[in-house]
Amino acid sequence: MATEFLFKQAARLCKVRWVVLLFATLLALLSVSLGASLHLFHIYLRLIALTAVTNLISTIAYEHYQAHAREYTSRQTTALQWWTYFQTLADLLLLTAGIHYTGGIHSPGIYLLLIYIAGMAITYGAILPVAIFTGISMALFTGLFVAYKHQWLTPVAIFSPPADNLPPPASFTITIIAVNGLLLAMAGITLAQSSRLRKLWEDSEAQRAFFSSLHQLSRHGLQYHDLHQTVSFLSQRLQTLLEADEVFTILWEERGGHLSPLATYNIHNDLKHRSLSPQESEAFHENCNMLFQHLEGLHPFWVHLHKGPHPPLPPALHQRLQQYQSLLLFPIHTPGRQTLIGVVTLGFRRTPRDLQEYTQRAQRALEVVAPLFARTVTLHQTSAHLALLQELANDVTGLTQNLNLHHLAPAITENAARLLNATTAIFIPYANAPLAQYLKTWHTAGLDPFLAQECYKHQNICQRLLRDETFLQLALPEDCALLPSTLQEACKAHHFHVLAFFTIPSPRAPLGLLILLWQDKRLLLTPHEIAVGKLFAARAGAALYNAYLYHLLRREARTDALTGLPNRRAVDEALEQEWKRAQRYRHPFSIVMLDLNHFKRINDQFGHQKGDVALQHAAALLKQNLRETDFVGRYGGDEFLIILPESTREDARIVMHKVTEAAAHTSWDFLAPDFRLTLSYGIATYPDDGTDVYTLVDIADRRLYENKPAE
Missing domain, CATH: 3.30.450.40 (GAF domain)
Known part of the structure; x- marks a missing residue:
């Protein structure tokens, strides 16, 4: 698993190298266009080419490993690991050369070296290789700058002779100390984070393998229909999956008002000649049933045989399992957890260290295995007893x-x-x-x-x-x-x-x-x-x-009887849903409070029946002129509430302008010839006007009454 993590991280680092190489090539071309010598340009190209060759080989090697990891022998894996070490060493040498040929103390390659050390620490995630390569990088950097200090080497500058503006010797010493300190700090901090990342990755891989095994167990378990074959298969797989030393499974059925063993299985098969008597079996069922009812039948139960009291076990089972330190009991219930139909007992010579984590794994296994056991019991009873169909x-x-x-x-x-x-x-x-x-x-x-x-x-x-x-x-x-x-x-x-x-x-x-x-x-x-x-x-x-x-x-219950629109309850639910959606996806939305102007005058002048018809016409007008994604409901009286998803205030104004224009051009002759009914509305937008539903409704309501004409 450690090498898998290393190669996955190294493959990601290869992709980063390609990006860096692209920028390095562009910078090399830019240096020529700005007057750098062709000799220096050729040096840049050689450095880039060497890095590209090693990176190409690594990319191909890591992709091949990821595609055929299971086919790799330990020797091939070790060879690829050594190649990773070689490439890291080559990168450090090329980076040191790059610093020299891009200005020395003024080189941007120093920052690239710091970044590379961080990436290297993430890739390896282990103290020894990170310490070795950090030490090598510090040695290379220190050697280069000591050479500059004593003028054994002169950094190559692009635009002016290096001798014209060499920094004082003290600056080289300061740079050596500062960069080495940064290298150590960068490696240490990144290594700590990488170790956490590696631990999380290993835990994730272990969980993935565990759930994959559960999936395989479920898929293969469904292929069995014979009771004894299914019990044998599931018991063996459960014992392997949870790394137990022993497994004993018993399933019960009811006959004539009494419980009797329907099927038993243990991995050594030595209980076959000392099977449980009906009395022992029924007593064991009663004890387990009381135990799991007390635990609400939701979790496996640990029994530590040599530590304190434990539920009584049948003599034949106790004699077989007494050599084990701990037992883990799995309840098998009928669907709906109404009746206990079986128990799977796993024996451990050594109790697992982290019982809480182990019990969680066992619980997940139980959630898969218990329905399979219940299914095979049901199938058996169906085929054996037509009266139970x-x-x-x-x-x-x-x-x-x-x-x-x-x-x-x-x-x-x-x-x-x-x-x-x-x-x-x-x-x-x-x-x-x-x-x-x-x-x-x-x-x-x-x-x-x-x-x-x-x-x-x-x-x-x-x-x-x-x-x-x-x-x-x-x-x-x-x-x-x-x-x-x-x-x-x-x-x-x-x-x-x-x-x-x-x-x-x-x-x-x-x-x-x-x-x-x-x-x-x-x-x-x-x-x-x-x-x-x-x-x-x-x-x-x-x-x-x-x-x-x-x-x-x-x-x-959610529809207004008069208008056929959603009623107040449905409006509140829709508001809550849209608010949650807007919070989750960070989208705006607008709500509009709308009512009919002078509606009381309509009721007084034309009667409440005509007022009801006016409300129905207004509801139909709103449904016809709103978008399919919009929501409109009757809020109360002559008030309607409109929800405009993913709409700003300006979007809402455009929609409501269309609605009011439609109302103005709609015939209301059923009230009186040439009668015109107008609408007023108030808009509130999330999150500009408020971040909760109640505030938005209150603001929209106040703006509605501010916009209404005087009675």
């Missing part, structure tokens, strides 16, 4: 707690496919169903879009096939004649042999059609599976209808 359907239709239609429909489709082991599934809302306006298309669980479109296009034919039934099953190719030809071809192209149609009912009318497809021609649904499918469809219909009613109620 109704309970499984109840668990699946726990989705009724989800009142979001757009989330609920895909979830129902996916759960239906999983419940009946279908290859794929599609839910098609009927065009005349109450919720059709909210679910305007189909929802699939991995179905090909063309086949989904064919099913959606021919929903009327599928509906007629069902007639008054709630279920229909077709076996292909025997029942091909019942399907449209294009749907037949699509099913044939994707090798589907069995189709099942379930009506999704509701109290008012059927909501849609659930179609399940299987590629296995032998997988015709049994009567038990058909019953489960019907029950699932009924519960899914109830969930969808409840979500539809909730959507209607929520919309009505």
Whole structure:
């Protein structure tokens, strides 16, 4: 990991070198144009060329390493590391030469040397190489300036002979001391920061590897369906992932009101001949259940066998695990954490040093592993006990707690496919169903879009096939004649042999059609599976209808009945959301308080019914003349509040000028011939006028009343 960090930082340093080389080339060309000698220009070009060659080799080497890091042997890695050291040494020599040929004590290369030392410290992030190369740079710099002091060397200047204006010898001594001090300070400070950066990078890489392992564990765990294979696989992976010395897993099931072991596993398999008795198993379950209920079932639990009291373990398990110093117990619950169905016990000969960090890692592993264990138990119970399929359907239709239609429909489709082991599934809302306006298309669980479109296009034919039934099953190719030809071809192209149609009912009318497809021609649904499918469809219909009613109620609760605009509650929510968005992205926005001039006079002169019609016309006028991204709602009485996202005060004035002009040219003849209704408004802009919602509304309201004509 240390070499990976070194090479990544070195690769970044190569990119910086290319930029520096570009500027150095431009400066060399500029020096020639300003009168520098060709001899000096050739020296500059040689220095630039040497640096470019080494940097090109390094760039290629580091890119090759990043692309094929896993294929590198230790010998190749060491060789690349030595090349990095060589390039650093070459850079220091070239920088020293550059200082000499660009004026010595007046050279900008001194600053470049300081910057390079900082970059070198960031790259290596270790004391020894940073100390060595800092010492080399100090030695080179000191040697060069001592030579200048004793006039063994004369710095090369661009525009005047060096001998004409050589600084006094004392200035060389001061420069040596100052630059060496800066080199040491720069190296030390940057090294400290680099060490932190390196530690953060190593922690990040360790977390990435850990989460990658969790992802692989989850992906491979989903491929297992056999209970014992799944328990064995997950237990071994969990033991490897958390570096435990022992693992013991037990899963329970309920039979006749009593708990009995459903599956057990330990890595040495020596508990096979001393398995837990039903009484021991049930007692162990009761003890663990009480323990995890006390902990709210949210965390793994440490048991230190040789330190103080601990929960009683079954004799067979205690005898096997007593050689270990500490145990880590993982609770396995059913979805929703209602019932404890298993415990994974990891044994450690030495307790991990940082228990808090280790427990956090274990918690993340538990969040991945526990659902996989729960899934395999559910699958086992489903295949072994058809009588429990109704309970499984109840668990699946726990989705009724989800009142979001757009989330609920895909979830129902996916759960239906999983419940009946279908290859794929599609839910098609009927065009005349109450919720059709909210679910305007189909929802699939991995179905090909063309086949989904064919099913959606021919929903009327599928509906007629069902007639008054709630279920229909077709076996292909025997029942091909019942399907449209294009749907037949699509099913044939994707090798589907069995189709099942379930009506999704509701109290008012059927909501849609659930179609399940299987590629296995032998997988015709049994009567038990058909019953489960019907029950699932009924519960899914109830969930969808409840979500539809909730959507209607929520919309009505946020809509003004008279104007159809959002009401005060919706206005407050929109203000809060726009304020948070503006804070996050640092965008301005404006709010406008607007009302109808002389509205009280309209009510008094023409009656409240005409006043209501005037409000409705004003609301329609606002919706027609505002931008799509703008928000308008009724704030109260004849007041409206408008939110103009990402709009300055000047932008808001332009928008409101358009609105007032539209009002002035709108016919209000329903009140009286040639009647003209005018609007007044006040603008407040975030952040110019205020940084909180209440201040902005108050300012906009005051400006509104300042702009209103006298009654």
